[in-house]
Amino acid sequence: MELSRLSYNQITSDHHSLEEVAQACAVEGVPYMAPWRHKLNQENVVESARIIREAGLKVSSLCRGGMFPAATETERLARLDDNRRAIDEAAELGTDVLVLVCGPSPDRDIEGARAMVEKGIEALIPYAEERHVKLGIEPLHPVFAGDRSVISTLGQANDIAERLASPQVGVVIDVYHVWWDPRLYQEIERSKGRILGFHVNDWIKVTDPLTSRGMMGDGVIEINRIRQAVEKAGYNGPVEVEILNHAFWNLPCEETIKQTKARFLEYV
Amino acid sequence: MELSRLSYNQITSDHHSLEEVAQACAVEGVPYMAPWRHKLNQENVVESARIIREAGLKVSSLCRGGMFPAATETERLARLDDNRRAIDEAAELGTDVLVLVCGPSPDRDIEGARAMVEKGIEALIPYAEERHVKLGIEPLHPVFAGDRSVISTLGQANDIAERLASPQVGVVIDVYHVWWDPRLYQEIERSKGRILGFHVNDWIKVTDPLTSRGMMGDGVIEINRIRQAVEKAGYNGPVEVEILNHAFWNLPCEETIKQTKARFLEYV
Numbered sequence: 001m002e003l004s005r006l007s008y009n010q011i012t013s014d015h016h017s018l019e020e021v022a023q024a025c026a027v028e029g030v031p032y033m034a035p036w037r038h039k040l041n042q043e044n045v046v047e048s049a050r051i052i053r054e055a056g057l058k059v060s061s062l063c064r065g066g067m068f069p070a071a072t073e074t075e076r077l078a079r080l081d082d083n084r085r086a087i088d089e090a091a092e093l094g095t096d097v098l099v100l101v102c103g104p105s106p107d108r109d110i111e112g113a114r115a116m117v118e119k120g121i122e123a124l125i126p127y128a129e130e131r132h133v134k135l136g137i138e139p140l141h142p143v144f145a146g147d148r149s150v151i152s153t154l155g156q157a158n159d160i161a162e163r164l165a166s167p168q169v170g171v172v173i174d175v176y177h178v179w180w181d182p183r184l185y186q187e188i189e190r191s192k193g194r195i196l197g198f199h200v201n202d203w204i205k206v207t208d209p210l211t212s213r214g215m216m217g218d219g220v221i222e223i224n225r226i227r228q229a230v231e232k233a234g235y236n237g238p239v240e241v242e243i244l245n246h247a248f249w250n251l252p253c254e255e256t257i258k259q260t261k262a263r264f265l266e267y268v
Numbered sequence: 269m270e271l272s273r274l275s276y277n278q279i280t281s282d283h284h285s286l287e288e289v290a291q292a293c294a295v296e297g298v299p300y301m302a303p304w305r306h307k308l309n310q311e312n313v314v315e316s317a318r319i320i321r322e323a324g325l326k327v328s329s330l331c332r333g334g335m336f337p338a339a340t341e342t343e344r345l346a347r348l349d350d351n352r353r354a355i356d357e358a359a360e361l362g363t364d365v366l367v368l369v370c371g372p373s374p375d376r377d378i379e380g381a382r383a384m385v386e387k388g389i390e391a392l393i394p395y396a397e398e399r400h401v402k403l404g405i406e407p408l409h410p411v412f413a414g415d416r417s418v419i420s421t422l423g424q425a426n427d428i429a430e431r432l433a434s435p436q437v438g439v440v441i442d443v444y445h446v447w448w449d450p451r452l453y454q455e456i457e458r459s460k461g462r463i464l465g466f467h468v469n470d471w472i473k474v475t476d477p478l479t480s481r482g483m484m485g486d487g488v489i490e491i492n493r494i495r496q497a498v499e500k501a502g503y504n505g506p507v508e509v510e511i512l513n514h515a516f517w518n519l520p521c522e523e524t525i526k527q528t529k530a531r532f533l534e535y536v
Contacts (some may be wrong), residue, residue, distance in 0.1 A: 108490050110448070116497040145448035146471050146488045155449050180378070180413035182424050204416050206477055220414050222376050 006030030068120030275300030336388030
């Protein structure tokens with residue numbers, strides 16, 4: 001796919017600073033980047049925004065809000081506060097998309113946790129509206145159902161978005177999380193009008209599920225087919241490359257970005 | 269749940285021989301075991317059957333047939349031959365259930381591979397009927413979609429069983445593979461009349477997905493709730509404990525079996 005839609009998700013070079021990644025993207029002509037909150041200057045997000053802007057980059061999304069389920073009401077409210085800070089940071093960075101990793105269950109009651117997720121997202125809508133930020137529910141691969149998100153399928157994300165029926169709530173589709181789903185193409189079609197982001201990488205041999213993401217072309221995902229389905233469902237925004245993998249973390253970010261560009265052109 | 273339905277799946281003590289596991293089950297009063305093909309005496313399955321029978325155990329199922337998709341027709345036919353041998357072995361061991369791990373795709377075309385699975389199962393039906401062995405489609409957790417099975421949900425397994433509409437074809441439900449599924453309870457209900465096996469263990473923190481299975485009670489799965497749903501769907505047969513985990517592999521099988529019994533009573 002054409003490089004004008006490429007966004008470099010910062011976690012792909014997690015050992016580098018925001019400034020280093022922004023500079024390298026600028027040198028390589030990558031138009032977007034997607035920062036993670038742990039890489040922002042938390043005391044001064046304006047400063048982080050300036051670094052990205054002065055490098056000539058746009059921000060495709062901020063990673064991440066979410067983590068709604070918790071054992072107590074006090075803790076759930078604290079999580080909502082943190083999400084409001086994330087919404088502020090997204091607005092400050094000039095992106096209208098906050099990616100939601102919805103969180104695991106505090107106990108064995110996975111359905112109860114799913115209800116907490118929906119209630120949490122609902123509670124954020126007014127503030128998201130006020131700050132002109134959209135909330136992108138990213139279903140995570142079922143391998144993360146125990147420790148990262150009880151929202152495991154695009155169908156669940158679509159169900160929540162449909163029920164909440166707010167222009168502030170949409171979905172984010174990452175090929176790593178959804179490629180295996182027998183209902184994938186139906187659910188992409190159903191996402192029409194509410195796709196807020198599209199992430200690419202590849203599914204290689206999994207050792208640790210968190211850090212076994214591959215470079216596009218190295219794995220088994222039909223990336224191009226999924227990309228076309230996502231476009232057919234109306235999404236024409238930036239496409240983030242997001243790869244969590246020690247092999248890439250140990251490379252200079254310039255090198256990873258060069259490889260990313262080549263693979264993006266060939267496999268996305 | 270009562271110990272009269274406990275079946276000890278041999279992979280839980282994979283470093284021990286068939287004879288050692290059978291003896292230990294007998295001493296502990298476990299009524300069933302489930303052997304794996306790599307632990308059978310392949311030159312003399314009658315001998316393996318004798319060991320189990322003389323220990324006073326029944327066989328709940330044989331693990332495993334399947335692995336249908338392959339790049340060439342020749343290879344696919346070879347896989348079918350191997351499945352017919354597995355059917356013979358199941359019959360010889362005195363079980364009427366062969367568990368199917370359906371196999372990964374030989375390339376990126378996951379839908380093509382799914383069609384090969386269905387065609388493969390269909391081709392086995394006449395021989396399975398002749399030998400009075402049923403074919404249990406076991407959906408595997410989506411984390412294995414790239415390397416072990418393109419059948420990732422109980423919904424897919426039910427779809428195939430419904431389309432093939434043969435009394436020889438049913439499903440096997442393992443809590444590790446299905447616990448995350450938002451459609452789980454609907455699909456268990458839909459499995460009514462065709463559940464051929466039920467496997468328990470637990471979902472703990474995943475490092476390597478293959479060997480991160482936990483002992484019942486150590487993880488996040490609502491085992492008891494799922495067990496009740498499976499019973500409500502008409503299954504009253506043996507319940508296999510199947511745990512792939514180095515910690516248990518490194519224990520004497522007597523010890524693992526003792527712990528299994530206690531947890532089975534408390535959490536299943």
